[in-house]
Amino acid sequence: xxxxxxxxxxxxxxxxxxxxxxxxxxxxxxxxxxxxxxxxxxxxxxxxxxxxxxxxxxxxxxxxxxxxxxxxxxxxxxxxxxxxxxxxxxxxxxxxxxxxxxxxxxxxxxxxxxxxxxxxxxxxxxxxxxxxxxxxxxxxxxxxxxxxxxxxxxxxxxxxxxxxxxxxxxxxxxxxxxxxxxxxxxxxxxxxxxxxxxxxxxxxxxxxxxxxxxxxxxxxxxxxxxxxxxxxxxxxxxxxxxxxxxxxxxxxxxxxxxxxxxxxxxxxxxxxxxxxxxxxxxxxxxxxxxxxxxxxxxxxxxxxxxxxxxxxxxxxxxxxxxxxxxxxxxxxxxxxxxxxxxxxxxxxxxxxxxxxxxxxxxxxxxxxxxxxxxxxxxxxxxxxxxxxxxxxxxxx
Numbered sequence: 001x002x003x004x005x006x007x008x009x010x011x012x013x014x015x016x017x018x019x020x021x022x023x024x025x026x027x028x029x030x031x032x033x034x035x036x037x038x039x040x041x042x043x044x045x046x047x048x049x050x051x052x053x054x055x056x057x058x059x060x061x062x063x064x065x066x067x068x069x070x071x072x073x074x075x076x077x078x079x080x081x082x083x084x085x086x087x088x089x090x091x092x093x094x095x096x097x098x099x100x101x102x103x104x105x106x107x108x109x110x111x112x113x114x115x116x117x118x119x120x121x122x123x124x125x126x127x128x129x130x131x132x133x134x135x136x137x138x139x140x141x142x143x144x145x146x147x148x149x150x151x152x153x154x155x156x157x158x159x160x161x162x163x164x165x166x167x168x169x170x171x172x173x174x175x176x177x178x179x180x181x182x183x184x185x186x187x188x189x190x191x192x193x194x195x196x197x198x199x200x201x202x203x204x205x206x207x208x209x210x211x212x213x214x215x216x217x218x219x220x221x222x223x224x225x226x227x228x229x230x231x232x233x234x235x236x237x238x239x240x241x242x243x244x245x246x247x248x249x250x251x252x253x254x255x256x257x258x259x260x261x262x263x264x265x266x267x268x269x270x271x272x273x274x275x276x277x278x279x280x281x282x283x284x285x286x287x288x289x290x291x292x293x294x295x296x297x298x299x300x301x302x303x304x305x306x307x308x309x310x311x312x313x314x315x316x317x318x319x320x321x322x323x324x325x326x327x328x329x330x331x332x333x334x335x336x337x338x339x340x341x342x343x344x345x346x347x348x349x350x351x352x353x354x355x356x357x358x359x360x361x362x363x364x365x366x367x368x369x370x371x372x373x374x375x376x377x378x379x380x381x382x383x384x385x386x387x388x389x390x391x392x393x394x395x396x
Contacts, residue, residue, distance in 0.1 A: 016069040019044040019206035019238040023214060024302075026231040031224045034304040039197045041079070042214050044206035045086065046070070047096045049242045058095040066096040070103055073200065074116070079104075082118040083187055083201035085209045091120065110186060119190060121183050123209045128179035133163040160254035168258045170269040173212055177274065181288035187213055188220070188290050192297045205246055205396030207235035207262050215267060219281035220295050220310075221302050225271055232267040246396065259396065282310050 013020055024037035046066050050058070073079040082104045084091065091097055104118035134142065141162045148154040164172065176184075190196050203209040211232045218228045239246060247260050271281070278284035286292050295310045 013069060013072055015241075016049070016065055017043055017046060017073070018048045018242055019210075019235055021231075021234070021238070023217065023231075024304075026214070026218055026227055027223055028227050028230075031222070031227050033222055035218075035221060035223075035302050036304045038077075039199065039302060040191060040217070041077070041198065041200040042206055042210050043200055043202040044210075044239070045084075045090075045094060045096075045202055045204055046100065047094050048205055048239075049245065050095075051245045051248065062095070063099065066099045070099055074103055077198060079198050079200050080116055081190065081196040081199045083190060083199065084118060084120050085123050085187075085201060085203040085213070086120075087122045087124050088120070090204060110189070114195075119186075121186050123176055123180045123183055123203075123212075125180050125183060128175050129159070132175040132179045133159060133167075137163050137166075157254050165254070165256040165258070169208060169263075169266045170273075172208070173266070173270040174273055176209070176212055177270075177284070184213070184216065184285075185288055185290045188217065188285070188298065189294065191217060192294055192301060194301060203396060205235070205239060207232075207239065208259075208396045211235060211262065211267065212270070215270070216281060216285065217298070217302070219271070220285060221299050225268070228271065229264045229267045233262045233264045235262045250396075286312070 020041065020043040022037050023040040023042055024035040027033060027035055046069055050062060082100070086094075100118065104116050106120055107113055107117040110119070134145070141158065144162075145155050145158050148158070167175070187201065191199060201210060201213060215228050215232060218231065219225075236243075243260070247257075250256075250259050274281055274284050278287055282292065282295060285295055292310045292312055299310065
């Protein structure tokens with residue numbers, strides 16, 4: 001259970017809302033800075049602790065529990081905005097959804113409306129499912145999906161057992177960074193607007209998708225890697241009492257044991273991947289459209305202590321640290337330049353990513369690399385079935 005539950009305002013959430021934490025508590029003396037508390041919270045969904053395989057229909061006691069948790073979030077913590085990272089399929093299967101929707105109605109505009117509201121920003125996007133998972137998978141797996149193209153449940157199971165399991169959590173984070181960049185920018189921009197605070201973001205278990213967004217926010221604010229990794233792996237302790245529910249659900253959906261917990265090496269590999277491809281988290285965020293200026297706004301909003309602003313040109317110390325980690329040469333990216341990846345991707349499908357510059361796409365086309373993969377009618381049907389709002393559930 002999180003240390004945050006020791007505070008009286010969190011006490012009512014204990015045993016009801018799992019993996020709930022104040023992001024401002026993520027820093028230790030290692031980071032040499034402090035984050036403001038009470039602004040941004042990370043969590044699992046309210047229904048996370050319910051074993052849906054045993055509870056076919058939520059009874060009044062479950063609903064009362066959800067209403068009590070929602071009331072605590074609203075009245076004790078004053079949560080104004082909720083950002084839901086789950087797919088539409090996951091939301092539709094959530095029996096507590098009407099309770100949450102009644103208090104925080106889903107908002108379709110990002111233009112700072114007033115009042116309590118919720119934003120649905122699923123990280124499992126159509127682009128990720130098709131370009132990141134379907135195209136790179138084995139031919140036999142593709143054929144198996146095509147043969148079952150009319151049965152979304154079977155196709156989702158194939159995705160889990162033969163695509164997700166092959167890449168693991170660190171591989172999935174790489175796909176999020178590449179193919180869900182637009183969603184990441186939307187989420188971070190919500191975190192720069194003081195009108196949205198206090199804000200809570202969550203996925204299913206609050207560990208994988210939520211853990212990646214938390215890591216990007218913390219890194220943008222200058223929190224050290226060790227504190228970011230510790231915050232990520234803390235989910236194992238917070239979800240400990242209900243880990244059997246998480247494991248049982250993962251097995252039923254075809255996910256391997258690698259998706260059950262939050263090993264520190266997963267986040268360490270993710271941060272190393274960002275540094276090796278873009279030079280730093282700041283340069284990655286700038287390359288996907290969350291500019292250095294916006295990053296400085298986020299830092300000013302969240303930091304309780306003064307710190308240097310984010311610069312388009314990394315300091316000499318960062319260059320030395322990057323070189324010592326064998327991340328290769330660091331290419332500085334101007335805040336006004338076209339976003340580009342710093343290393344040629346081994347997978348040609350990455351040419352479809354918005355992180356490639358116009359010049360690189362033109363050069364790739366002249367070299368004979370196709371910009372668009374041809375699709376048959378059957379694959380078009382698969383593409384429609386696996387758009388973002390029907391992405392398979394099960395990633396926590």
